[in-house]
Amino acid sequence: MPYVTLEQIERAKQMDLLTYLQTFEPQELVHFSGNVFTTRTHDSLKISNGKWCWWSRGIGGRSALDYLIKVRDMTFPDAVIQIDGQAGIVPPAPLKAQEPAEPKKLLLPEKNENNDRVIAYLTGRGIHRDLIDYCMETERLYESHPYHNAVFIGFDRKDTPKYATLRGTTNRRYMGEANGSDKHFSFSIPSRKESRRLHLFESAIDLLSYGTLELLSGRDWRGDNCLSLAGIYKPKKNIEESTPPAALIQYLEDFSQIDGIVLHLDNDVPGRLAAKTIKVLLSPSFAVIDELPKRGKDMNDYLKIRLGLQRPKELERL
Structure with a gap:
């Protein structure tokens, strides 16, 4: 079993799932609506406001570490190395701004003079x-x-x-x-x-x-x-x-x-x-x-x- 240090664990715990996917697996990230994202593999997994929830399984968390363990079935040391190893090798490049989806324009019916x-x-x-x-x-x-x-x-x-x-x-x-x-x-x-x-x-x-x-x-x-x-x-x-x-x-x-x-x-x-x-x-x-x-x-x-x-x-x- 691989060995991980306390420093590696602490660094891994700091990374949220959205940042992890944007930085290391952008092909897996799908914009759902507003500030909500999902993943290409699991469309019932939603990411928003620093948290994620896999609705179809009733599990969730905050960090990328939680995601790798609960969703990807990685061992704790492997998950830490996946995050910290990636972070040590790949510099956090500036994220390319995602093209916002054109918002829907709601066309409300004309109001009657009374109700x-x-x-x-x-x-x-x-x-x-x-x-x-x-x-x-x-x-x-x-x-x-x-x-x-x-x-x-x-x-x-x-x-x-x-x-x-x-x-x-x-x-x-x-x-x-x-x-x-x-x-x-x-x-x-x-x-x-x-x-x-x-x-x-x-x-x-x-x-x-x-x-x-x-x-x-x-x-x-x-x-x-x-x-x-x-x-x-x-x-x-x-x-x-x-x-x-x-x-x-x-x-x-x-x-x-x-x-x-x-x-x-x-x-x-x-x-x-x-x-x-x-x-x-x-x-x-x-x-x-x-x-x-x-x-x-x-x-x-x-x-x-x-x-x-x-x-x-x-x-x-x-």
Whole structure:
């Protein structure tokens, strides 16, 4: 077994994974989005803010040393020599600036002169007016012109609109996205105070339904962070090869204090598969709880049943 000195170990511990790959294995480094990178060999391994996480295996770390041992299966001495030996032979040349990917330009629909139809549509689905008003005041929601769709906006950390999902109010079957939408930044509502828990939903309406249920139960509907996904999450056939939804990865990168996730996905085959996959990919790095709607297929079904706006399916069959 090769011998390494304490000085070599200390030097090896100082190198983060991004610097190591940029300097010694640039062909292995792939830009994912913003300040997030992945690797060509493992696309579910994400590197950001001095840390890395291999989502499909639930392992992570900070240093290049951790990566070589946990991902490359190197022995500790071999990993130290790989880093320190490289550093001793190859001078740290200035890094070539990577050509930034052209940012997507979000094309938001024109605003209508009022939001009357969106308000009527959402209250008709049981959403409390307090939540609707909050979303409109914070510019997360408005009514489009000329089609009167409900437009739900997602923002980045600088409060710049990056994503918009559209829901028809006249044609109730219509669902779409605005051109240039970035799925990493879907519709969300932050907690009133810092919270370590994130609630995850398939749609903006399910998110607002959960908030309404919290309000009706006398709890702070903004007690925790809430995030909706940009559509139904479809994992790969082999769960272990899947990557968590882009919006979820981005949110966990942006809000590193979160250590618990509550899933409120649909009670149907796609929803159950999505919940199972996310739980497999994120455990044990996060405490993941799967909470099905108590009645109906989704959170909005349950809200409407509770308010008497919808009959339970089992009663309809009688």
